[in-house]
Amino acid sequence: xxxxxxxxxxxxxxxxxxxxxxxxxxxxxxxxxxxxxxxxxxxxxxxxxxxxxxxxxxxxxxxxxxxxxxxxxxxxxxxxxxxxxxxxxxxxxxxxxxxxxxxxxxxxxxxxxxxxxxxxxxxxxxxxxxxxxxxxxxxxxxxxxxxxxxxxxxxxxxxxxxxxxxxxxxxxxxxxxxxxxxxxxxxxxxxxxxxxxxxxxxxxxxxxxxxxxxxxxxxxxxxxxxxxxxxxxxxxxxxxxxxxxxxxxxxxxxxxxxxxxxxxxxxxxxxxxxxxxxxxxxxxxxxxxxxxxxxxxxxxxxxxxxxxxxxxxxxxxxxxxxxxxxxxxxxxxxxxxxxxxxxxxxxxxxxxxxxxxxxxxxxxxxxxxxxxxxxxxxxxxxxxxxxxxxxxxxxxxxxxxxxxxxxxxxxxxxxxxxxxxxxxxxxxxxxxxxxxxxxxxxxxxxxxxxxxxxxxxxxxxxxxxxxxxxxxxxxxxxxxxxxxxxxxxxxxxxxxxxxxxxxxxxxxxxxxxxxxxxxxxxxxxxxxxxxxxxxxxxxxxxxxxxxxxxxxxxxxxxxxxxxxxxxxxxxxxxxxxxxxxxxxxx
Numbered sequence: 365x366x367x368x369x370x371x372x373x374x375x376x377x378x379x380x381x382x383x384x385x386x387x388x389x390x391x392x393x394x395x396x397x398x399x400x401x402x403x404x405x406x407x408x409x410x411x412x413x414x415x416x417x418x419x420x421x422x423x424x425x426x427x428x429x430x431x432x433x434x435x436x437x438x439x440x441x442x443x444x445x446x447x448x449x450x451x452x453x454x455x456x457x458x459x460x461x462x463x464x465x466x467x468x469x470x471x472x473x474x475x476x477x478x479x480x481x482x483x484x485x486x487x488x489x490x491x492x493x494x495x496x497x498x499x500x501x502x503x504x505x506x507x508x509x510x511x512x513x514x515x516x517x518x519x520x521x522x523x524x525x526x527x528x529x530x531x532x533x534x535x536x537x538x539x540x541x542x543x544x545x546x547x548x549x550x551x552x553x554x555x556x557x558x559x560x561x562x563x564x565x566x567x568x569x570x571x572x573x574x575x576x577x578x579x580x581x582x583x584x585x586x587x588x589x590x591x592x593x594x595x596x597x598x599x600x601x602x603x604x605x606x607x608x609x610x611x612x613x614x615x616x617x618x619x620x621x622x623x624x625x626x627x628x629x630x631x632x633x634x635x636x637x638x639x640x641x642x643x644x645x646x647x648x649x650x651x652x653x654x655x656x657x658x659x660x661x662x663x664x665x666x667x668x669x670x671x672x673x674x675x676x677x678x679x680x681x682x683x684x685x686x687x688x689x690x691x692x693x694x695x696x697x698x699x700x701x702x703x704x705x706x707x708x709x710x711x712x713x714x715x716x717x718x719x720x721x722x723x724x725x726x727x728x729x730x731x732x733x734x735x736x737x738x739x740x741x742x743x744x745x746x747x748x749x750x751x752x753x754x755x756x757x758x759x760x761x762x763x764x765x766x767x768x769x770x771x772x773x774x775x776x777x778x779x780x781x782x783x784x785x786x787x788x789x790x791x792x793x794x795x796x797x798x799x800x801x802x803x804x805x806x807x808x809x810x811x812x813x814x815x816x817x818x819x820x821x822x823x824x825x826x827x828x829x830x831x832x833x834x835x836x837x838x839x840x841x842x843x844x845x846x847x848x849x850x851x852x853x854x855x856x857x858x859x860x861x862x863x864x865x866x867x868x869x870x871x872x873x874x875x876x877x878x879x880x881x882x883x884x885x886x887x888x889x890x891x892x893x894x895x896x897x898x899x900x901x902x903x904x905x906x907x908x909x910x911x912x913x914x915x916x917x918x919x920x921x922x923x924x925x926x927x928x929x930x931x932x933x934x935x936x937x938x939x940x941x942x943x944x945x946x947x948x949x950x
Contacts, residue, residue: 368471373434373502374484375414377441377462378423380493381572385458396458397422404444412437417476425484427476431466431505438462438496439512439536439610446494459608463488466501479525486522487531492566494608500530512536513612513649517566517629518640518656533566535610552621552848559596559622560675561646562586564607565639566629578630579604580706581639581668585626587783588672590815598622599817599847617646620848624652626675635661641671661699696730696737704730705740712747717756720747738778742787745771749794753927755918764795775805782813790822799830799930817847824859831931833863854883862893862927866934870901888918889926896941907945920946 379385385393409416409426412433417425428434442460449457465487467480483499491497498506503514513535519528562585567578583600590597598620606616613625628641642654655674657667696702708723708730727744730737748767750756757763771788778784789805806823813819821843827836840856840863850856861876874897881890891914898907914920922943928935 369468369478370471371466372469372476372480373428373431373464373466374469374476374481375426375428375434375438375462375464376423376481376484376488377426377438377460378420378488380459380461382422385456388456393458400448400458404441404448408437408441408444412440417474425476425481427469431464431502432509434464435496435498435502435506435510435512435534438464439534442494442496442610443536459493461488461491461493462496463491463498464496464502465499466505467499483522483525483529486525487529489570490517490520490522490531490568491533492608493572495566496534498532498534500532503530503532513610515627516642516654517568520568535612552619552845554621554623555596557594557596558624559598560589560624560626561598561603561616561620561622562589562600562626563603563611563616565627565641568629568631568638569633574632576706576710577632577703579710581630581664583709584665584668585671587813587816588669589675591782591813592672593814595815596622597815597846599850601817601851602847602849605849613644613646613649621845622646628671632661637661637664637667639667639671641675643675664699664702696734696740698730698734698737701730701733701737701740704733705737705743708740708743712743717751717754720750720756723747736777738774738781738784739787741770741774742778742781742784742791745769745774745791746787746794749791753794767791768795768797780808780812782809782816782819785809785812786816786819786822789826793826793829793927799826802826803830815846817843817850820846821852821856821859824856824863825927828859828862828866829927829930831866831929831934833867836860836863854880854887857883858887858890858893861890865893865897866929866931866937868937870897873897874901886917888914888924891917892924892926892942893938895945896938899941899944900937904945907941911945922946 379397405424406416412428413430414426414428414433414437417427428437442462445458445460449459463484463486465480465484467483468478469476469480470478487497487499497517498514507514515533515535517531517533520531521528562582565578565582567575569577586597586600586603589595602620616625617623623646625644625646626641627644628639631638637659639657640654641657643652644650645652653674657670659667704726708726711719711723711726714720724744724747727740727747730740731744734740745767748757748763748770752760752763752767771791774784774788778788785805786809789802789809792802793799803826806819806826810816810819810823820839824836824840824843827833827839837860840860844850844853844856857876857880861873861880864870864876865873874894877890877894877897880887881894884890891910895907895910895914898904898910911920923939924942928938
């Protein structure tokens with residue numbers, strides 16, 4: 365059998381989470397993949413003069429004579445995949461990982477072999493869902509020929525390849541810059557001090573199940589940076605809207621109003637952790653600094669602080685390194701407990717009943733391992749308060765007792781952990797505890813971490829409960845600037861609307877509550893307050909209409925379980941309007 369050699373661009377692709385998708389719906393997944401082959405993959409490959417060498421159940425191996433064609437094809441396929449996924453639930457999406465290498469291959473009949481193929485497969489295994497990763501041989505050929513951004517992920521040691529391979533992530537910057545949404549997004553003004561957004565780090569572990577760990581590293585680095593008073597740090601919620609997207613750092617700088625952007629990756633393998641990071645000036649795209657941090661799991665907190673220290677030293681040389689150290693000791697010395705906490709945090713972000721219950725189970729295991737883990741205790745208390753306020757608890761009184769007990773235990777052991785203090789303060793407010801001592805807790809949290817968007821939003825709700833309406837509006841505004849793309853934005857609008865309502869600024873209140881209602885049509889608090897607001901405005905027909913919509917969502921009660929001011933006169937103002945709207949429908 366004759367063999368020949370040739371230089372070729374090799375594209376390897378597979379479906380992220382294929383086994384999970386097949387386990388959930390084998391026939392449906394198979395049919396969807398067939399449709400994608402017929403409607404997207406095969407036409408795009410033919411358009412860019414590629415040849416499908418072979419297919420597996422979930423993968424493709426494609427040969428291109430031109431490396432430029434290979435990269436263009438990959439980016440266009442991923443762009444089309446993103447468009448096709450619009451409206452599809454995250455756990456039901458078909459997402460590709462693509463790796464490309466340029467190298468010498470052995471051609472035998474219709475198949476190809478050799479290191480050129482093996483490296484493409486290994487680069488593909490490193491890629492994240494929806495991503496295109498390329499080797500250094502590809503980068504060297506296309507970097508000046510294509511309108512894409514190439515993010516240097518450093519040298520990667522890959523299986524069965526003797527020497528490390530330098531890998532780059534390809535980002536479709538031109539498409540992002542041309543999108544109508546990007547053009548319509550107004551640029552936020554830069555703060556009067558150094559400002560930074562920390563983008564989601566790539567999970568380089570080769571295991572999608574480790575995604576939570578990479579995200580947890582970013583959360584910790586953001587927290588460490590936000591404690592530095594001289595630096596303005598965008599919150600996690602806003603930066604994570606760019607997760608799994610091709611990002612143009614200039615666009616990020618405009619949309620979030622920051623001067624600097626930090627990108628990076630996390631690799632966790634066994635007991636070893638590697639964090640790579642690079643700091644970019646958003647306006648120019650210039651790379652200011654890049655480094656790699658290696659250590660064991662026992663060093664993970666030190667590694668996080670090293671990243672924060674190095675970044676701070678670049679963007680604000682006058683800062684002392686000691687200022688970037690944590691204000692508290694390590695949250696726990698039990699790394700399994702820390703891992704359980706990270707997993708629970710990802711579940712908690714779903715803001716629904718079953719994930720919250722699952723988060724509580726993980727937190728209980730973390731607390732069992734380390735009964736003095738203040739952050740886990742605080743998060744567990746907050747989860748119980750969410751169950752209590754949302755009507756998800758099977759036994760509301762039992763959930764209330766457990767939540768208050770956990771919050772009090774957290775206060776005893778958490779010391780000056782600002783995140784724990786903020787979570788405890790919100791939990792206690794949700795349980796309708798006396799607001800005056802809670803104000804002291806949130807003020808202490810913000811003094812320790814003045815850059816916390818979560819802290820300022822929680823402070824806004826606590827000021828609403830205290831009846832301090834002007835301060836509440838100011839605090840919600842600070843939270844919005846620190847987290848301009850936060851998924852909690854509608855809740856902030858509700859808080860501002862309630863504050864205006866309690867201050868008898870009814871037109872402003874109605875406007876804010878309606879805006880929140882459009883974004884969160886199932887959030888009943890908006891309906892309670894808007895019905896009361898319309899009744900006080902004399903808009904009785906509108907008040908009746910809102911009340912009737914409320915009755916579709918939940919059985920209405922005379923004393924609704926919503927956050928209300930603890931000032932008697934403000935409480936009475938709300939209840940009188942609400943009961944007027946309720947009474948006019950009966």
